[in-house]
Amino acid sequence: MGYIEIIILYCLKQLNGERTIYSIFHLLNGKKSSQTLQDAHFFSLKKYFRILEPLTRDNFDQIFNTILEKKLVETCGEQRFLLTTAGEDYLLNYPQPHYINGWKYQPYTLLVWERLSLLIQVTSNFTFQETKYIPIQKNTEVHNWLKNFLKSCSIPKKNLGKILYTELMYCLEQAKDINPAVLVFRFTGYQQIGFTSTQAARMLNKDSVQYHLEFINILHYLIQIVENDPTRFKVLSSLIMNLEQSNSLTLSSRKTWLLLNQGFSLEEIASIRNLKISTIEDHLVEFALNIKDFSINKFVEEEIQMKILEISREKVTKQLKVIRNSLKTASYFQIRLVLAKYGDRKWS
Structure with a gap:
């Protein structure tokens, strides 16, 4: 399976x-x-x-x-x-992939892979004092990242490969339900070209989707273990430095956020921005989903909030229509807002 x-x-x-x-x-x-x-x-x-x-x-x-x-x-x-x-x-x-965290890590997973694969190639060639080779990654930003890392790194270049190998080995030995070959087969080093994802999948007798998920699982694991203890990994910690954190709010909702914080009502914001009120309500749902301290009390009375959550729990549902039919005093917007704020909490 x-x-x-x-x-x-x-x-x-x-x-x-x-x-x-x-x-x-x-x-x-x-x-x-x-x-x-x-x-x-x-x-x-x-x-x-x-x-x-x-x-x-x-x-x-x-x-x-x-x-x-x-x-x-x-x-x-x-x-x-x-x-x-x-x-x-x-x-x-059958186990699920243990480390995958798409919401948190997927925005920069590819960038971490590009950094890691180029770092492996460069340190491998440092070890064998080889200076003539074609970089495996073409991304200029990744090249600039590596140049900056090498400039600021206090480790002698000849020792980088050994330390990187030791750190990678430590990480992969700590992991559960991971096949290191899924990652290692992709590495390019001194006089050796890494496999493509298709070649690696074929070598490991996996279909492309299974291989992709195992590959993502390992990368997310590496990001997680390094993120949790960066001081332990002098070289690998460089992979997660200066990553551009994706803003979870859309550009349009950020404009609404600014106006809301200036004290404008939803109707006023809709008028100022020449948008439908339903669009502004969508933005508030985004705030409830993504901004931890965002209070919805101004838009939904606390008593109504409790009733919405009680109905959702009792009927084991998050269908707006089902909840609305049981609580006519709440609007669809209010139900969406409450579920956005509290709907992913575990029910006991």
């Missing part, structure tokens, strides 16, 4: 029949629609956001058809599915 099937089953379990199967496809692709972003939060699926951008709908359909043929899921509505007992058993018996 590959990671992708396990991930889809896990997502279906979290969605509990409340979204169509294609909401998972959009999640894996990293679609930046308000619905997909909210789903990632509401159903605690942020770790799988954007981890399979190259996945096509046809490929997704093929994978899901395999899951259907194995009778791991059953239909519960149009394009909606629940896990069967066999599907539940699969989730218990």
Whole structure:
């Protein structure tokens, strides 16, 4: 059983029949629609956001058809599915990728890989005193990053390779459920060209999707372990230096944020920006999702907040219509806002 099937089953379990199967496809692709972003939060699926951008709908359909043929899921509505007992058993018996965190790391995973692969190549050639070779990475920003690192690094160039090797070995030995070959086969070094992802997948007898997920899993693991203890890794810590943290708010919502903090009402902001009130409400939902200390009390009375959460918990649902039918005094916007603020909390 590959990671992708396990991930889809896990997502279906979290969605509990409340979204169509294609909401998972959009999640894996990293679609930046308000619905997909909210789903990632509401159903605690942020770790799988954007981890399979190259996945096509046809490929997704093929994978899901395999899951259907194995009778791991059953239909519960149009394009909606629940896990069967066999599907539940699969989730218990097969591990999910342990380290993947798409929401946090995917915005700069490729950059970390480009830095690491060029650093490996350069330090390897330093070790053998080779100066004539073609850099494996063409990204000018990555080249500039490496030049700056080498200028500021106090470690003698001839020792860099040994220290980098020691740090990598330590990291990979600490990991669970990881095959180092998935990463190591890709490295280019002294008189040796690394495999492409296709070649590495073939060498390891894996399909392209499984290989991609294992590769992302290892990179996210490396980022995580170095991020948690940067002083331990004198060389690897350079990979996560000066990374441009992606702003979770869209440009439009940031403009609304500025006006909101100046004391303007939602109606005034909509008028000033010549936008629909529903668009401004979408921005507030973004704030609730992404800004930890953002208070929604001004927009939803605390008593209404509690009632929305109680209904959501009792009916085990995050469907707006179901909650609205049980609580006519709350608007759809208020329900969205409360679920955005508190909807991903674990129910006890």
